[in-house]
Amino acid sequence: MSNISFKISSFTVKRITGWAYDTDDPSKEIFLNITVDGEAIAKVACNIQRKELDSSDFPNTQIGFNTFVPIDYWTGEPLEVAIVDAETGLVLDQALLDTDRVVLNEGARQLVYGEFAGASEDGVAGWVTGERGPYTVELEIDGALVASTEANVIIHVDKPRPAGFLFRHLPHAFFDDQSHHFRVIVRAETPVLIGETDVVLPASAAPTLQGKVEPARDGRIEGTAFYGDDSTRSVELSLMVDGIEIDRASTNPASEPPGHFVFDIRSHTTTDWMDAEIEFAAYPDGAPLRYTGEHPVRDGMSGKAELSDPQTLHVVMTCGAPLPAEVTIAATHGDVTLGTWPIATDAGATSLDLSLPLETPLIASEQIKLTVDGRPVDLPGKNDARKSGPRQRGSTGRVPGEYVRPSDGRVLRRLTELMRGTVRPEGETGHPDFSGSWRFVAPATIEGWAVDLSSPDDPAEIELIIDGVPVQTAFASGLVLAREARAGFEVPVGFGFNLADFMLGEGKHAVSARLAGGGLLPPHRPVAVDTSALIDASNIVDDLVLAGRVAEAYLVARRATRLGLRGVLDRAFALDFALRADWTHYEEFLDGTEIRPSRDFARVLRARFHMMMGRTDIDPAAAPKAPMCPASTGS
Known part of the structure; x- marks a missing residue:
């Protein structure tokens, strides 16, 4: 008969702990039964190390147990639970224990x-x-x-x-x-x-971010961010422009100073950084990081204006972000206008170094003031006036209603209802407002999302506007992640346009998107889009084919179509057939297709076919599997 010494430390349905051992044989492992209403439902070994036990009093300290009543027995009714020695049947303790009802779906196949x-x-x-x-x-x-x-x-x-x-x-x-x-x-x-x-x-x-944002420098926005006084916790920070998240970065708690972050904005060349509303917020809770100045990009703009000679003004200007494609620089001396100069900038440029002819000769440069697109430039020692009026945003129309920022709780709530299929009319309190955004993805894609908040399940009609003229409409019904609304699920509110579908001339075009009738989507203004790539791709493919370099032309055409340039799709199709299809049917293919842009294109491909068929060292059946080597002539 075992002589058991024991202690019950906790006795609830969620936690049954303690220790037990045989005083006659301390090395013997004890097993306990947990019983409910007299029925054994679990068996537990007393073999857990109990560090609180003094080894001088307990020759074996691995005598602890830790268990619970299985959740299958948690019905919301009290249970008669006992702890019993499995060998002798000795009841160490028993009690009437309360339980919570934890079965969530009674009667389901999967409990x-x-x-x-x-x-x-x-x-x-x-x-x-x-x-x-x-x-x-x-x-x-x-x-x-x-x-x-x-x-x-x-x-x-x-x-x-x-x-x-x-x-x-x-x-x-x-x-x-x-x-x-x-x-x-x-x-x-x-x-x-x-x-x-x-x-x-x-x-x-509310969760708050401490830290600061420095004025932009050399295409980078840097700063520090951390929650409250805890600088050891990393923060995932969103950079939002006009309410649209364009980038995300994590802070480095181990940096000096702690919580350092960097956003590299040099690649965002289509963003109008001078006019944009720039915000920073933690992801996913949205805690804002306040910028204490006026504007991180405009505050980072500075310059120098010196006279090279009485009729030439040397201007050096730096901006913390990529400059717009075209800027207008104006210089004044007191009340006298020295000149106004429209300047085309290189893509991604963050600085200008110019020699500008003056309309009025000048001897001294101390009182010169510069503006870029009407905004004063800080000239150290001369002026410090970076003031601007309130920014005008949005459209004058009300179709379907007012624009609501994606971060507004109403937007996420309506998108959630759309995802769950539980959309209900908003009734008399509803407003036909809308939310969404769009962006240009080089070289030829316009993509975005839009939702009519009064009826999210009715896809909004979107107009694409090029150079002030509506050119195409589409319904916002494609599955998309509405990132700006912080929605972590797909909803059918996406839309897209391909600029390669339009006969656009070479150069820059003003592109914008709006809900049919007037509601402009952010960034609430036209974006300058360079369509040179749409023209160049077709010309490059044609020149390569006419030079007999068919395999190289195929690679260029295939790469262009993958980038969304549908204007070269017909060329890619023909070249794909030429290099991969059964050569015995190639003549039939050329006779039955209408290949642009000219007869020379088809003539060169036909000549290549005859050249291949006339060579005795090439198996026609194997030719499609081995890309044709470029040739110096095509006929």
């Missing part, structure tokens, strides 16, 4: 268990588990899907599987001293509501 631990300004926590876990858990606030995560935190309720989840970074926009409705949903075989509650998020508890 899911879970518990909503609560929500506060510090976050939302709980656990969910089941035979097909870990599960994806979604957090909704006021009907908007704001975050999703996998329940994969190791907690004690389900030893074989991780089950815990935690949403720590709640969106900044909801911290407004108002009550908000929280819902936590499990994406199981059938979506299951794990819990819901109303929470008041105090404005004083």
